[in-house]
């Protein structure tokens with residue numbers, strides 16, 4: 104076989120493995136999100152990782168995500184495909200294809216691919232948790248969607264998070280606003296150079312949330328979206344705000360929040376954290392995309408949703424010092440002190456405990472008792488359960504709290520109940 108450079112067997116730049124124990128946090132975050140989404144009537148959607156490229160071109164030919172960062176490929180049949188750069192387009196494509204009854208409420212957990220400049224909090228493959236709700240333009244649904252993400256973050260004990268809220272207007276009010284914005288920006292174009300000019304020509308909205316320092320002054324004095332809303336959009340926006348206030352969800356109006364895609368209409372929102380650098384401070388966000396289904400050949404269908412990055416959430420949890428939630432730990436690690444004959448006994452014991460709904464593991468390979476205790480300590484289990492000769496004579500096992508070191512003897516047939524009581528907090532550690 105030809106020699107392959109060693110980098111070939113490392114993950115490519117900008118992507119990463121998620122390994123235990125951090126992956127335990129991921130599993131817990133996904134489980135909590137799934138539970139919260141289900142409790143609000145959202146069903147899971149699993150859509151393909153790649154689509155025909157047109158699906159994503161519909162969400163924003165003038166956006167960096169689509170025009171510069173998309174992973175495009177041609178398959179062996181000559182089809183031009185793209186790896187999903189964001190979640191909404193695939194969901195709307197599925198809606199248009201299957202025409203489910205509205206309202207259609209779905210949630211997802213999925214990887215997205217963007218050829219970005221890799222740095223902390225910005226990767227070439229990142230994961231998002233998200234929801235999309237199609238078929239209803241009631242502002243109560245905007246409130247539900249925002250409240251879902253707010254509740255998810257709040258439940259995690261995240262601090263330093265603010266909710267930025269804006270309305271981008273509708274098909275009726277947008278053209279008038281875009282024209283006013285373009286006029287304002289073009290008045291300064293000569294002084295600000297070609298890139299500015301090109302951006303304004305392509306889509307003046309894209310300039311509004313720019314982070315380029317030299318452009319800030321002009322952008323700050325630009326006309327604001329919310330001053331140009333049609334009556335219907337203004338009322339909708341007021342009702343969204345009233346709903347959030349009724350639920351006690353604090354928000355800040357952010358007139359320049361346009362977000363990274365072309366499809367947004369009316370409500371847009373973003374949860375921002377002070378735990379990460381300004382360029383990566385968006386934890387999760389979304390908004391309405393009332394024209395997108397139609398742009399994909401479907402019936403006119405309003406919709407709203409959000410995407411919330413998992414990597415940034417994990418970073419924010421770490422930075423905020425909140426204990427990242429982790430998947431349930433093992434209750435017991437079984438130590439075989441009976442030699443070869445004890446191995447089957449250990450197998451039966453961990454199997455019984457697992458069937459009882461407890462977390463249990465053991466060492467393999469006939470290792471010494473001392474070596475097994477070391478594995479037990481590393482396993483993160485709460486208790487070490489020792490099968491010893493003296494205890495076996497009394498049909499019992501020795502149970503050691505691996506944090507405090509306290510030890511007690513427990514009758515073997517009561518072990519499951521004894522551990523379950525500790526798991527449920529019905530009894531103190533080894534008492």
Ligand code: AMP
Nearest residue numbers: 189224225226229385386387410412415
């Ligand atoms: P967007 O689809 O751009 O609105 O992003 C939604 C969320 O996904 C963001 O708020 C981030 O949490 C996350 N996100 C977007 N791009 C990246 C990336 N390149 N790396 C990590 N997380 C990302």
